[in-house]
Amino acid sequence: MSWTSIATRTHVDVRQLVALVDHVDDDLFDATLLDMLDEIAPVAEVNGFAFTERDRNPRPVGWHGARAGTALRVDRYTRGFHRFDPTLHSLPSARKGRETLVDLLTADSVSNDAYRKTCFEDPSFSQKISIAHGDGTDWTIMNVYFGEPCTSAGTIQQVVDLGLLVAPFLRRRAKSLELRRRDHGLERPDDRLARRLQRRFPSLTERERKVCALTMIGKSSGEIALALGIKPGTVLTYRRRAYERLGISSAASLVAEIL
Numbered sequence: 001m002s003w004t005s006i007a008t009r010t011h012v013d014v015r016q017l018v019a020l021v022d023h024v025d026d027d028l029f030d031a032t033l034l035d036m037l038d039e040i041a042p043v044a045e046v047n048g049f050a051f052t053e054r055d056r057n058p059r060p061v062g063w064h065g066a067r068a069g070t071a072l073r074v075d076r077y078t079r080g081f082h083r084f085d086p087t088l089h090s091l092p093s094a095r096k097g098r099e100t101l102v103d104l105l106t107a108d109s110v111s112n113d114a115y116r117k118t119c120f121e122d123p124s125f126s127q128k129i130s131i132a133h134g135d136g137t138d139w140t141i142m143n144v145y146f147g148e149p150c151t152s153a154g155t156i157q158q159v160v161d162l163g164l165l166v167a168p169f170l171r172r173r174a175k176s177l178e179l180r181r182r183d184h185g186l187e188r189p190d191d192r193l194a195r196r197l198q199r200r201f202p203s204l205t206e207r208e209r210k211v212c213a214l215t216m217i218g219k220s221s222g223e224i225a226l227a228l229g230i231k232p233g234t235v236l237t238y239r240r241r242a243y244e245r246l247g248i249s250s251a252a253s254l255v256a257e258i259l
Contacts, residue, residue: 003090003101003132006160016165024169025176030064033166037144040158044125045145047074048166049082050174053093053137058082061140061174067123076118083229084112087130091139100167101132102160106149129156131163133170140170190214196258201246208242211235215251 016036023029030046037043045065049058063074082088087105106127107120119125125145132141142163150156193213197204204212207228214224221232228235248254 003092003103006100006102006131006164013165016162020166020169024172029169029173030062033062034064034066036162037159040162041150041152041155042147043144043159044123044147045070045073046142048140048142048170048173049078050138050140050170053139056082056088056091058088058141059174059178061170061177065123065145069123073119073123080226080229081112081115081119083226084110084115086110087128087143088141091132098136099134100164101134102163103130103132104128104156105130129159129163131160131167133163133167135171138171140167140174142166142170189217190219193217193258200258203245204242205238208238208245211238212242212251212254215239216255 019032019036020029023032030048034043034046037046044067045063047063047065047070048061050061051058058078060074060078063070077085085105086109087103090103091101104127107116107125110116110120123145124147126149127146129144129146129150130141131144132139144159144163150159190210190213193216194209197209197212201209210228211224214227219227221235224235225232243249243254246254246257248257
């Protein structure tokens with residue numbers, strides 16, 4: 001199945017709406033969402049991510065699951081496995097205005113062994129339904145995982161309908177979490193360093209900034225390659241270009257320049 005555009009939801013379940021409003025800013029939002037999904041079908045896990053069209057590096061918005069290891073799977077996904085997710089790769093470029101798309105991914109269609117094992121086989125997930133909402137260049141995605149395959153068109157439609165209702169809440173939570181990360185120093189170290197590099201050295205490209213930032217926090221070329229979905233040799237090329245542009249020869253010199 002490929003991404004399919006879906007129409008704006010016209011019917012709203014008031015009970016669901018009230019529950020989402022009540023918990024949009026607290027830690028019960030994710031559990032409340034999973035409970036709603038479980039009323040539709042035996043859903044094993046749900047998570048949400050936000051990202052921009054420019055970099056497509058997903059930021060976790062929330063997660064909750066009935067099986068162990070939910071937080072670990074989310075962490076592994078954001079740190080590199082998203083590069084092997086056919087769902088994310090096939091998401092079309094954002095258009096003007098808002099749009100909502102749906103896709104279904106089965107475990108046996110995931111080609112990367114490590115990603116498939118960690119995020120599908122180990123927790124015994126057979127498939128996931130993804131509902132993506134685009135707002136200009138910003139995207140949010142709700143991923144719903146099933147243990148047993150969900151083949152009922154009516155059930156899938158109910159999950160999609162709930163995804164349409166949840167989309168604006170995910171946008172709100174994504175913005176709130178980003179502000180909290182910055183206000184309370186919870187922003188990822190490499191993201192914080194990349195922002196500093198952008199302010200200090202605007203001539204660097206976005207990819208050069210990211211490679212330099214990950215280098216400064218001690219990541220190897222192989223680790224950076226996995227995180228960015230590029231080859232280790234390409235990492236070295238970006239790093240060399242950045243160092244040449246700035247007239248430095250090491251990560252230590254770069255740290256000294258931005259502190």
